[in-house]
Amino acid sequence: MIRLIPRTQFGFWATAFPLILALSITVVVGFLVMVAMSEQPLSDTWTLLTFPWQARTASVQWGFVLQKSSYLAIMAVGLSIGYRANVWNIGAEGQFAFGSILAFGAYVLFGMPDTVWFLPVMLLFGVLGGVAWALIPAALRVWANTNELLTSLMLVYVAANVLNYVTTGPWKGDPKAGQAESDPIHESLRIASIIERTDFHWGVIISAGAILVLACVVLFTTFGYSLRVAQNTPRAQKFAGFSPQMTVWMSFVLSGATAGLAGAIFLSAETGKLIQSENYLNGLGFTAIVIAFLGRLHPIGIVAAALLISYVNVGATYVQSASQVDDSVAELVQVTALFAVLGTAFLSRYRVVFGRPDLSTEGAA
Amino acid sequence: MTSLLSLERITKAYPGVLANDAVDFAVERGEIHALLGENGAGKSTLMKVLSGLTKPDSGQIVWKGDEIAITSPQASKALGIGMVHQHFALFDGMSVGENIALGLGSQLDATQRDRIIEMSEKYGLPLDPDALVFTLSAGEKQRIEIVRALLGEPELLILDEPTSVLTPQEADALFATLRLLKEEGRGLVFISHKLNEVRALCERATILRGGKVVATCVPAGKTAEEIAEMMIGTRPVPAAKGAQNLGETTLSVRDLVTSDISIPHLAVRQGEIVGVAGVAGNGQEALYAYLAGEELAPSASAVRLNGVDAGRFGPSERRALGAAFVPEERLGHAAVPDFSLIDNTLLSNLGTDGFQKRGLINWRVVREHAVEVCDGYDVRHAGVTGRAGSLSGGNLQKFIVGRELIKHPEVLIVNQPTWGVDMGSATNIRDQLKALAESGSAVLVISQDLDELFDLADTLCVLNHGHLSESRETREWTAETLGVAMTGNAQGQAAA
Numbered sequence: 111m112i113r114l115i116p117r118t119q120f121g122f123w124a125t126a127f128p129l130i131l132a133l134s135i136t137v138v139v140g141f142l143v144m145v146a147m148s149e150q151p152l153s154d155t156w157t158l159l160t161f162p163w164q165a166r167t168a169s170v171q172w173g174f175v176l177q178k179s180s181y182l183a184i185m186a187v188g189l190s191i192g193y194r195a196n197v198w199n200i201g202a203e204g205q206f207a208f209g210s211i212l213a214f215g216a217y218v219l220f221g222m223p224d225t226v227w228f229l230p231v232m233l234l235f236g237v238l239g240g241v242a243w244a245l246i247p248a249a250l251r252v253w254a255n256t257n258e259l260l261t262s263l264m265l266v267y268v269a270a271n272v273l274n275y276v277t278t279g280p281w282k283g284d285p286k287a288g289q290a291e292s293d294p295i296h297e298s299l300r301i302a303s304i305i306e307r308t309d310f311h312w313g314v315i316i317s318a319g320a321i322l323v324l325a326c327v328v329l330f331t332t333f334g335y336s337l338r339v340a341q342n343t344p345r346a347q348k349f350a351g352f353s354p355q356m357t358v359w360m361s362f363v364l365s366g367a368t369a370g371l372a373g374a375i376f377l378s379a380e381t382g383k384l385i386q387s388e389n390y391l392n393g394l395g396f397t398a399i400v401i402a403f404l405g406r407l408h409p410i411g412i413v414a415a416a417l418l419i420s421y422v423n424v425g426a427t428y429v430q431s432a433s434q435v436d437d438s439v440a441e442l443v444q445v446t447a448l449f450a451v452l453g454t455a456f457l458s459r460y461r462v463v464f465g466r467p468d469l470s471t472e473g474a475a
Numbered sequence: 476m477t478s479l480l481s482l483e484r485i486t487k488a489y490p491g492v493l494a495n496d497a498v499d500f501a502v503e504r505g506e507i508h509a510l511l512g513e514n515g516a517g518k519s520t521l522m523k524v525l526s527g528l529t530k531p532d533s534g535q536i537v538w539k540g541d542e543i544a545i546t547s548p549q550a551s552k553a554l555g556i557g558m559v560h561q562h563f564a565l566f567d568g569m570s571v572g573e574n575i576a577l578g579l580g581s582q583l584d585a586t587q588r589d590r591i592i593e594m595s596e597k598y599g600l601p602l603d604p605d606a607l608v609f610t611l612s613a614g615e616k617q618r619i620e621i622v623r624a625l626l627g628e629p630e631l632l633i634l635d636e637p638t639s640v641l642t643p644q645e646a647d648a649l650f651a652t653l654r655l656l657k658e659e660g661r662g663l664v665f666i667s668h669k670l671n672e673v674r675a676l677c678e679r680a681t682i683l684r685g686g687k688v689v690a691t692c693v694p695a696g697k698t699a700e701e702i703a704e705m706m707i708g709t710r711p712v713p714a715a716k717g718a719q720n721l722g723e724t725t726l727s728v729r730d731l732v733t734s735d736i737s738i739p740h741l742a743v744r745q746g747e748i749v750g751v752a753g754v755a756g757n758g759q760e761a762l763y764a765y766l767a768g769e770e771l772a773p774s775a776s777a778v779r780l781n782g783v784d785a786g787r788f789g790p791s792e793r794r795a796l797g798a799a800f801v802p803e804e805r806l807g808h809a810a811v812p813d814f815s816l817i818d819n820t821l822l823s824n825l826g827t828d829g830f831q832k833r834g835l836i837n838w839r840v841v842r843e844h845a846v847e848v849c850d851g852y853d854v855r856h857a858g859v860t861g862r863a864g865s866l867s868g869g870n871l872q873k874f875i876v877g878r879e880l881i882k883h884p885e886v887l888i889v890n891q892p893t894w895g896v897d898m899g900s901a902t903n904i905r906d907q908l909k910a911l912a913e914s915g916s917a918v919l920v921i922s923q924d925l926d927e928l929f930d931l932a933d934t935l936c937v938l939n940h941g942h943l944s945e946s947r948e949t950r951e952w953t954a955e956t957l958g959v960a961m962t963g964n965a966q967g968q969a970a971a
Contacts, residue, residue, distance in 0.1 A: 116864075116865070117862075326835075330835045330836055331834055331835055331836065332825055332831065332834075332836060335818075335821060335836060338811075338814075338818075339811055339814075339822065342811045342812070342813050342814065343807045343808070343811050343812070345804070345807055345808040346807060346808055346809070346810065346811045346822060348769045348790070349767070349769065349790065349800070349802060349808055349809060349822065349823065350790065350791075350822045350823065350825060351768070351789050351790035351791035351792075351794070351825060353789070459813075
């Protein structure tokens with residue numbers, strides 16, 4: 111018989127044990143998935159785990175991992191702020207798109223300046239675009255008591271269609287291109303790589319800086335504290351003197367800002383132009399939700415989860431090209447990890463005790 | 476003749492605590508037997524044994540001369556043991572009859588309805604089977620619970636703190652019912668903290684302390700002080716009320732009228748403790764919320780703090796004016812259960828000097844402050860990093876009150892300062908409140924416990940149907956006049 115006893119103290123093990131267990135489950139299930147999908151599971155698993163060293167240049171592979179994880183981490187940290195306070199913005203994908211659109215819009219508006227000094231302005235407009243798009247569900251929640259899960263999600267599809275509109279309408283570029291796209295921005299506004307011929311660019315550093323600032327806000331300020339109070343007990347929030355409305359506004363502003371920043375960086379660093387939504391939006395905003403929960407809503411956990419999942423993702427792409435194992439293996443690992451982390455989370459609050467069934471455990475008088 | 480029920484040497488251990496230590500307890504037919512003890516003395520564990528919720532580690536249960544084992548709540552009910560719990564288990568949206576039928580696991584049909592009416596008339600428990608539960612008073616809800624228990628034809632009826640939510644008049648009616656049940660030859664176990672009730676009602680009393688039986692006595696033959704001494708081990712020091720040097724009015728409410736409350740006038744002066752009496756659910760929560768700033772008053776001048784119109788201020792701004800607040804609900808309002816004591820210390824100290832440095836929380840200072848609160852106010856805990864939810868009710872309340880008292884607030888507003896708290900902690904908390912007032916602070920105590928108010932308050936007023944009565948000096952009130960003010964509805968309707 112298995113019993114659960116609430117923990118009274120939260121030490122290092124209360125946090126570490128469930129994570130180690132979740133990681134072990136993910137590794138075991140991930141290997142079983144590989145056995146099912148691959149003809150030589152052992153060598154393919156080895157390739158997946160060590161792909162940067164198997165590839166011709168390790169730095170290129172690491173560049174992919176860092177670049178991808180930076181987008182996921184910055185958006186996930188932003189989302190986690192609201193999630194800590196039970197404010198559910200699941201529309202980061204839309205705020206990402208709107209960040210890109212407004213960044214490009216600023217470029218057009220200011221007469222397509224050809225100087226690197228305009229880059230900060232573009233990024234700023236990206237942030238503003240994300241915030242503006244996020245403020246819609248926030249306002250609906252505060253003023254009309256609308257469920258923000260629904261509104262923020264639906265606005266993703268609205269933003270995708272706005273993107274389709276601008277790339278086929280006002281900002282339509284080369285009509286001979288195989289897809290609807292805008293003209294490219296000037297080369298001077300493209301974020302440069304730090305290491306030549308890799309995707310490790312200055313946008314990764316900008317994201318890291320933003321994550322650091324947000325982590326400090328969440329962990330060390332009264333605002334971060336108010337989020338933790340709000341998550342646990344709304345009435346205690348009022349007792350302390352925090353405004354529940356302000357929590358909603360701030361959650362959306364910060365998560366919108368991070369998604370918008372990611373969108374602007376993406377525009378500048380990866381594509382250099384707006385493209386129709388099917389080919390521009392690749393689900394980073396949705397994966398970020400998974401990353402936020404994989405990281406248990408903690409900034410450090412989120413960065414670790416983003417790196418881990420990006421590593422597996424890039425690795426799966428590599429394995430696919432090397433030995434015909436479908437890269438959907440990465441998604442399966444990601445989902446397994448999510449289930450394992452959520453399924454073991456209760457262990458940080460309860461101790462498992464094996465022993466004789468005993469009716470009396472609930473209430474020591 | 477054998478006893479109806481006799482428990483012999485019942486022992487039950489939980490990790491780290493011996494909840495029952497060789498407890499002997501017997502109930503005769505036709506007897507009301509009081510079970511007394513502080514919170515944590517082992518009463519609940521003993522009742523869980525009787526209701527089949529837990530099995531004792533050792534000891535015997537003898538029912539009408541036969542040794543038996545009670546393996547489940549169903550088995551307990553089948554034997555003829557009925558329970559009336561302190562907290563009602565009723566569905567608000569359903570009718571009285573439906574609730575009763577649900578509890579008995581049957582449908583509400585004509586015979587069921589007749590039995591309910593018959594039972595309620597026979598025992599003086601007037602009930603309308605078709606009334607919806609949410610429209611009823613606490614006393615009426617309790618009648619549902621009692622009728623539900625009686626329909627199971629129990630030979631032994633256990634009542635856990637049945638009078639804690641009743642007005643004096645409702646309690647008197649309950650006692651009449653209980654005496655009737657006794658005369659029919661049933662055995663009754665009466666659990667209460669109110670010693671005067673026990674002395675008036677019960678033939679015998681068994682007193683538990685620290686899991687052991689310390690005495691069995693005839694309560695009418697003892698004074699309340701003697702019984703209290705047996706319960707808590709040391710004689711509670713009677714409060715010496717010093718001559719009052721009342722200063723200026725630092726908290727005042729004037730013409731605060733909203734949809735849920737109506738307060739023409741209320742004033743608390745420096746050095747004064749003002750008590751607000753009233754039966755639960757008569758606007759205490761709203762009064763607290765408007766005073767603490769959790770709800771904003773319609774106009775700024777409705778609430779004045781230290782000479783400033785504060786009606787439109789939130790809790791933080793009111794704290795900055797020297798006010799401090801202790802809400803009724805310990806877990807989930809005054810404290811976050813999953814937070815450590817350190818985290819919880821910050822909850823009401825966001826504006827306190829030194830707790831923040833350049834926008835960042837100074838956790839070292841918060842931690843030191845948490846330790847000071849625990850040391851200074853006798854909070855027994857396993858470490859300030861431990862969860863607040865793991866503290867006992869009494870210790871958590873001492874922490875929550877201490878967290879405010881350590882700031883030495885000029886105005887303190889307390890809702891139910893000792894609700895569900897053991898007697899030792901309650902005495903401690905009341906002494907602290909008196910000391911605060913004596914040092915010149917204004918204290919407002921909202922409470923349902925009249926004994927507490929008579930002990931603490933210099934001035935008393937009554938909240939009834941959201942309407943606050945005029946204040947009068949405490950010695951001008953009696954339990955009877957208060958009871959009438961708490962249940963009368965002339966003013967209440969004017970307020971509504």
